[in-house]
Amino acid sequence: MARWGGILCAAWCLIALAVIGVRVSTGRAFDTDIQSLLPANALDPVLDAAMSSASTAAASRIFILVTAKDSARAAQAGAALNRALTGTGVYVPDSNEGEALARWLYANRNALVCEASAQAFDGAAAARGSLALLFAPIAPVSADLLRHDPFLRTLALGQCLAPPGKPIGEGSVLLSGRLTRSAFRLDVQDQVLGGYQAWRAAWPDVRAARVGAVFHAAFGASQAKSETTVLGIFSLVLVLLALFVVFRRPLAVLATLAVTAAGAIGSLGAALLVFPSVHVMVFLFGSALIGVTSDYALHYLATGPQSGWAPSTERVRQVFRPLLVCMCTTALGFASLALFDVPLFQQVAVFAVAGVFTAWAFTVTLLPLMDPKPRNSARLSQWWDRLEAPFARLRWTRARAIIVGLLTAAVCAAGLARYRPLDDVRQFQQGSPALKVEESQVRAATNYVPSPSFLLSFAATPDGARAHEEAVLAALPAKLRADVFAASRWDPSQARRAANTAALLQRLYGPYLAERAALLGIDTDPFAVAAEADPPRFVSDLTGNAAGRAYLIAPLGPEAAKARPQGPGALFVDPAARYSQAFAGYRAVVGFAIVLAFAFCALVVLALYRSWRALTILAGPALGVVLAVAVPALFGLPASIFSLAALFVVIGAGIDHSVFQYEAAQTRGARIDLAVFLDAGTTIASMGLLGLSQAYPVQAFGVSVAVGVVAAYGFSAFAAHLGSRRDT
Amino acid sequence: MKGALGLALGFFLGLMGAMASADAKCIDPFATLPVPARTAFTQTRHFQNVAKPLVAEGVVEIAAAHVRWHVTKPVDILTVIAPEGVTQSVDHGPPQALGASGGDAFLSGSGLLHVLSGNFSAARAQYKITTLPPIGGNWHLRLVPRGEQVARLIRHMDVQGCIGVASLQVQQADGDWMDIRLALPAKSK
CATH class of the missing domain: 1.20.1640.10 (Multidrug efflux transporter AcrB transmembrane domain)
Incomplete structure (x- = not known):
């Protein structure tokens, strides 16, 4: 029976080792996302999904302010950093998204207006503004564009729908972009940090200030890994030192190490079998297991000097029941953590239960084979008795x-x-x-103030969600409305689109189109080309579906967040x-x-x-x-x-x-x-x-x-x- | 897109800034050219397959820290480029920030304000500059953008001058082109 138990225990340890090897080699075994610490089902599914989407979108953003002695040097350094980050394969600069944005605006130029509502659309101002674009030598205007967009709506919308910003000062450039994979993945952090640090080394005279969850996550992961190493090693050394002093045999130390290692392998292997990735915090919680699993070895090894090294079956019999009680109660104590809907605790529960079970199984099946009767057994028993004596008092x-x-x-x-x-x-x-x-340096230079709060609009259909968002925005004062980055401004509801188109026809194309065609000397037809385009990434990132409902996320700036906007089908969310x-x-x-x-x-x-x-x-x-x-x-x-x-x-x-x-x-x-x-x-x-x-x-x-x-x-x-x- | 707008404007105006005072002797364009004050310009925009070009006239005023590009015909448009950003006002209306943060960042980050004050040597960082055979005794330069973003808008620019920039032809990437001719510089007000 014990023999089969030993074979099974050894087999499980080998399987767990193989699982660890395979999962670690994929680079996705470990997770550093703070969100993993949070309750999984505590929120409404739509709210839960929206908070996850908002967090993912926000976490993927990167801003780096590069400052040098002059603008030319800053531009060169910025371009080099852009190449370094793009070369990682996980970073896309915002400038790459410009073409998709232009296509979207061109395709929707007759359904969007700069104003907050179709009623507020000023056709005369739009016509006058387009003249500025036409005669200033900066607009990327072509004959084809003028034929189908004579009032340069595409360019005007690109100007007015973008959130207001602050110019970057002389000698600085701001790089912005997004990560294509999770900022909380260790491999992504290594790639981004690797690219950034290589660039830093190549441009020592240039200063850089960073904003991005990936940098915080990398710092956190580095700190956690370093703590895990220090605490784990220190803990192990303390335990082993105590064992050596008490047992005075290297074999006892090795045997304890073997049980502890088996527990660690069993715990990590089981956690990686059950979960897609294991949070690094689990190791910090789980490092406590070293102290627990080593106890199992200790109690068995103690039966040696206590019994004068009786036969191993007899020694196992002495500790079997108490160890079983200990294992079961410890496992149950940790298993109770699984009752929380906190992914981290569920991982700790699996990690710990598998660890204590493996260590217990190893102790009662394989450990006896490692602890034969020593030649100086009598002296060791006397030493044990001497140490035991003070406790009697x-x-x-x-x-x-x-x-x-x-x-x-x-x-x-x-x-x-x-x-x-x-x-x-x-x-x-x-x-x-x-x-x-x-x-704070980036904030001072750009006025960029990230705020985690957002407006969540939801409905049975995406169009309904857009309508809810538009209704809330319409009720806000203009100043606060400008502090909301709303997807519906770029991709409005069908009702809003129809109203916008009607306003354009009545107040722009009707009164001014003939005059514009005469000025340009070409035939124009603003509705001739019905181009199709996908929404730009920053718009699609703000939309989603959960539990059969469509939702929109509208990130709020600090001022808008203070107003806590909400309405029918729309909630203010402070994650x-x-x-x-x-x-x-x-x-x-x-x-x-x-x-x-x-x-x-x-x-x-x-x-x-x-x-x-x-x-x-x-x-x-x-x-x-x-x-x-x-x-x-x-x-x-x-x-x-x-x-x-x-x-x-x-x-x-x-x-x-x-x-x-x-x-x-x-x-x-x-x-x-x-x-x-x-x-x-x-x-x-x-x-x-x-x-x-x-x-x-x-x-x-x-x-x-x-x-x-x-x-x-x-x-x-x-x-x-x-x-x-x-x-x- | 905004970055490209800012870049194009900055560069065009920068070349205007390279205008020198009336002097019959041609100056090495890579020497630091004297910064002019005010001069009139004519801007002609040619579109492919369109017979009638768009013509605008106005006055450009260049200082070390800003450029005022003022179109007076056929519509009044004042564009001001400064380290703080780019603004534009139409028909004497209130100035509106142009390009938000993106365009401004691109403008200042490209070192174009150095170009605007007539420093062609500094422009080399962003543009590959080659010397072409002189035309009518004027020096003749071709500027090709080094950066991808600018190259999407501008294929190259040909600049002619003697004591400063006299004319500029911008060849756009889409095949359209623009001529800008400058009158003799006038004294600053």
Whole structure:
């Protein structure tokens, strides 16, 4: 049985390794998108899709202000940067979109007007303005264009429909464009950053200021990767050092490494099998698993010196039940995270459950083959006993219990009084200070102020959505209307098109066409050519369909956003506020989920021990949970969905400690204090390190886990003591 | 499109800016030419397969920091190009910003303001300039845009002059062309 289990475990590890190799080689295995942290189904499908579209469109934009000693140098450097970015294959400069825009405007020149409505169209002004284009030496006018567009509507619309901007100063050029693939993909970030940095090296005398989600994402990914490496290595070193000191055998260290590696391979392999990509934050959460999975090896290895290296079947029998309880409760604790509709937590759940299961399976099937009886077994057993001895002197007394109880109550009261929730997603991630400075430089030079808010118009048909958007815009003052980038201005509803065409006929072509034809000396027919054209990319990016409804997104500038425009079939959307609202809602659900996790664990404990007294196992984790909330609050760290998610880890890890303490007390078997201390110590060290992260979500998670596990460890001994007393 | 508009205007006006004072001796066009003040111009636009060209007349005023291109016939249009941007007013109406950020960025980013003040050497960064055989004792230059965006609009420009630019022919990429002739420069007001 054990043999087959070992074969299956080895086979799974090899499969997981192959999955990791294949998925990593595609370059799409890892995800750095902050949106992946958000609840998946908390919003209306149309709103959800619109927020995703708006975010994708906004995230794909890149602006780079290039400044040099003079305009010529800036132009040369800008052209070189344009070539470098275009050469990456993932960047398209806006200038490339000009032809598509011109085709669209030409095809729709008789259905669009510069004014906000057909009623406001001024035919005389349009005729006069076209003369300016005609006689100024700058207009790209041709005979063909004049025959079919004698009032140069195509050029005029290109001028008036574009949002107002600010001229770029002498010595600077502004590059703008979009990414053709997600800014949050690591390979895209590497390509863009690679191209940009190569250009920087080639133009050292030129300054550049960047705006773009891809640069922030690359910074975040770099920081997360660096933290993962540092925290993971430090955690591993601490664990291995502790093991070497206790077991005094390199083999024990290697065996622990093997179990930890198996857990890591199993967790990542399963996550990559289940999800299209795994968020890098999962590794930060998942690095805590090193402390958990190493415990399994530790408990098995401890049976060596404790039993004088009894036969491996006997040693496995000693730890099988407690390890099974630990594995099941830890897995259930992490699995409870899947109850949240947060993609990140679902990934953590799969990652962690697969990891602890693989590590457990490895420990009870393959690890025994790696730990034969050493030649100096007697000396090692004596060393173990020496280390174990001090724990015998640590016992709960009534006085100690009262003091600790009062202290705990005081901390809880003070902490809960200072409890402060944090749901604002804008405060979850701190961006690069250097990039913020660069953004302010671009803003100062161009007046470009990105705003995440937008007007969402929706209806059963695209035309209905356009009509809703037009109605909201019509109700806005002209100044605010100019602060809205609306697709319906470029691609109006059928009703608006008909009205525009009628206005053009009555107020422009009717009174002025003959005169214009005489001036030009050619025959003109503005309606002769019915050209077809696809909407330009920036218009089509603002449209979409979801749940059988069509929608339009109209990005709002800061002034328009303040007015919070909306109307029938049109909503004002502030994505950050919506997401924050969703997070706040999930915080309320966490309380229920924690109770559920305790209920699952209670069922497992009752099923395996068949005694009500076994429920004392849950006392330590329960107090750990309370203190994990209270202590960070006492020190001013706000509570969020991330810190509350850490409570599931506290439950899982706390039950581990309690189970072994309880087993030892119940069976009157070998003393387990050293093993549990080591177990808790390594777990606390590795998880507590997450509190050193610069990213708030990880920091909050780490601090809560560290505090909770310390408390759960301390109270687990008390619970075991209580359970054993009642049995006496 | 706006960038191309700004570029074309800037370049045309820049060449006007290369006009020199009345001096019988031809000046090396690649030397820094004196900046003129005001001069009249005639602009004739020829369209393919159209017999009647569009003719405009006006006055151009050039300073180190701005150019005022003022068409007075057949309609009054004043175009002002400055580092702050390009504005245009029709029939003495209020000036309207032209080209929004795109055109202005293109204009200033192309170094055209240097050209406008008569600095042909600086123009080499954006234009390939070749010397053609002289016509009637005047020097004769051909300017071919280096950038793709400008080349989509302009195939090349032929410039003639002696002490400054006297005439300019712009060959558009679509086959149409334009002649601009300048009168002798007048004194600045």
